[in-house]
Amino acid sequence: MNIIKTELLDVYILEPKVLGDSRGWFMESWSKKTMEEVGLNYEFVQDNHSFSAQKGTLRGLHYQKGDAAQAKLVRCAKGAVLDVAVDMREGSPTYKKWIAVELTKENGRQLLIPRGFLHGFLTLTDDVEFLYKADNYYDLNADRNIIWNEKELNINWGIDNPIVSDRDAKAPHLSDSDIYFKY
Numbered sequence: 001m002n003i004i005k006t007e008l009l010d011v012y013i014l015e016p017k018v019l020g021d022s023r024g025w026f027m028e029s030w031s032k033k034t035m036e037e038v039g040l041n042y043e044f045v046q047d048n049h050s051f052s053a054q055k056g057t058l059r060g061l062h063y064q065k066g067d068a069a070q071a072k073l074v075r076c077a078k079g080a081v082l083d084v085a086v087d088m089r090e091g092s093p094t095y096k097k098w099i100a101v102e103l104t105k106e107n108g109r110q111l112l113i114p115r116g117f118l119h120g121f122l123t124l125t126d127d128v129e130f131l132y133k134a135d136n137y138y139d140l141n142a143d144r145n146i147i148w149n150e151k152e153l154n155i156n157w158g159i160d161n162p163i164v165s166d167r168d169a170k171a172p173h174l175s176d177s178d179i180y181f182k183y
């Protein structure tokens with residue numbers, strides 16, 4: 001597996017090895033041992049899978065508050081997304097900095113996002129299947145969002161009017177939220 005550092009501390013791009021043959025290809029999309037061999041120790045407990053029918057769909061910016069915070073290992077199994085992570089860990093050298101990475105079926109790239117980050121993605125194609133692992137269970141009472149075009153973060157999504165859920169359309173600004181993570 002190839003591991004690439006990003007501009008955000010502790011966020012990595014992972015590129016699993018793809019083994020092609022005359023039938024097609026095979027890859028170990030995740031291996032606890034392979035990750036531990038490169039010093040990435042996560043105990044994932046939940047797999048998630050979402051489908052977004054239309055290009056221009058934006059899911060995010062999401063986090064789970066407090067002890068329900070989730071680290072995520074995200075990938076795009078069909079189509080393509082612009083995946084965004086924002087470091088919200090007070091004291092981190094990259095606090096309130098963001099990155100945007102294209103994850104596609106073709107590039108096979110995954111993004112490893114620790115706890116303490118906002119996460120969201122914009123679909124760049126129709127019919128996107130997005131898979132990810134989380135190291136904490138879903139907790140409805142801790143599930144939170146921040147408005148996708150938060151001025152304080154100034155994320156360059158490259159779109160003015162994405163398709164968002166009613167809930168995400170009404171998401172609070174950072175200044176009105178209870179988000180708090182410590183580096």
Ligand SMILES: Cc1cn([C@H]2C[C@H](O)[C@@H](COP(=O)(O)OP(=O)(O)O[C@H]3O[C@H](C)C(=O)[C@H](O)[C@H]3O)O2)c(=O)[nH]c1=O
Pocket residue numbers: 048050059060062063119120121137138165
């Ligand atoms: C996340 C989650 C949701 N749900 C239920 C709650 C709703 O009834 C339905 C859709 O949930 P939501 O609209 O929050 O799904 P997304 O907008 O894709 O949100 C997710 O996508 C963004 C990009 C993330 O990073 C988070 O993992 C997560 O917030 O699934 C569950 O039952 N379990 C879960 O783990």
